[in-house]
Amino acid sequence: MRLIDTHCHLYAEEFDLDRDELISNSRNLGIIALLLPNIDRASVNSLHELCDKYPDYCFPMMGLHPTSVGSDYIAELRYLESQLSKRKYSGIGEIGIDLYWDKTFLKEQLSVFEEQLKWSIDHSLPVSIHTRNAFPEVFDVIHKVGPEKLKGVFHSFSGTAEDAKEILALRNFKFGINGIVTYKNSDLPEVLKQTVTIHDLVIETDAPYLPPVPFRGKRNQPVYLREIACKIGEIYNLSLEDVAREIEINSRKIYSAIN
Numbered sequence: 001m002r003l004i005d006t007h008c009h010l011y012a013e014e015f016d017l018d019r020d021e022l023i024s025n026s027r028n029l030g031i032i033a034l035l036l037p038n039i040d041r042a043s044v045n046s047l048h049e050l051c052d053k054y055p056d057y058c059f060p061m062m063g064l065h066p067t068s069v070g071s072d073y074i075a076e077l078r079y080l081e082s083q084l085s086k087r088k089y090s091g092i093g094e095i096g097i098d099l100y101w102d103k104t105f106l107k108e109q110l111s112v113f114e115e116q117l118k119w120s121i122d123h124s125l126p127v128s129i130h131t132r133n134a135f136p137e138v139f140d141v142i143h144k145v146g147p148e149k150l151k152g153v154f155h156s157f158s159g160t161a162e163d164a165k166e167i168l169a170l171r172n173f174k175f176g177i178n179g180i181v182t183y184k185n186s187d188l189p190e191v192l193k194q195t196v197t198i199h200d201l202v203i204e205t206d207a208p209y210l211p212p213v214p215f216r217g218k219r220n221q222p223v224y225l226r227e228i229a230c231k232i233g234e235i236y237n238l239s240l241e242d243v244a245r246e247i248e249i250n251s252r253k254i255y256s257a258i259n
């Protein structure tokens with residue numbers, strides 16, 4: 001079995017004490033690559049350090065997270081953009097709009113998201129999109145830039161069937177499914193079953209956040225990807241091996257840096 005964690009933050013300080021051990025556990029489980037989206041200027045060095053240490057295993061993305069968009073957003077953007085010419089990235093991320101925590105910088109979030117979508121076009125890179133309480137806004141910006149020029153993943157997808165249909169209509173986007181799909185009160189299994197096929201999915205942990213059942217309350221880590229893959233198998237009535245094979249194909253189609 002081979003799995004790819006398409007979105008995790010293993011460079012975060014939560015992993016400072018046992019990062020190497022977690023990577024070796026994750027290799028032993030059959031996880032063949034970790035894709036690591038950036039947060040902001042403060043996370044760049046630890047992201048690069050990890051990817052330099054494991055160049056065939058840890059693949060960085062570059063971008064400014066929507067919850068890090070504040071009054072100094074222009075300086076942040078310029079710094080992160082300057083990184084793009086310095087090394088190879090597997091994607092632009094994580095980017096998007098988050099209106100759950102704070103709406104103060106909505107205008108700035110919209111323009112930062114739009115600019116980073118344009119980076120992805122200029123550098124021919126896929127995007128990892130974070131959407132929280134903001135599907136209409138995210139769709140508006142994507143349509144303004146041109147969905148046919150973009151490809152990527154709606155990371156941590158937990159929207160409605162209507163949201164799912166709008167994503168499918170964009171043509172070049174997959175759904176990033178994480179621990180949320182295992183939560184008892186989640187509608188996500190039903191939404192997926194009704195609207196989305198196995199060919200539209202990739203999986204991710206978003207570690208250290210959102211651990212799947214039965215690890216809720218703990219620090220999330222890449223090996224928990226297995227619980228997510230098992231749940232996908234239940235939803236689509238597929239064996240774990242079939243899920244892993246299909247999802248590996250989908251992941252490689254979007255993130256060609258791992259090929």
Ligand SMILES: [Zn+2]
Nearest residue numbers: 007037094206
């Ligand atoms: Zn994330």
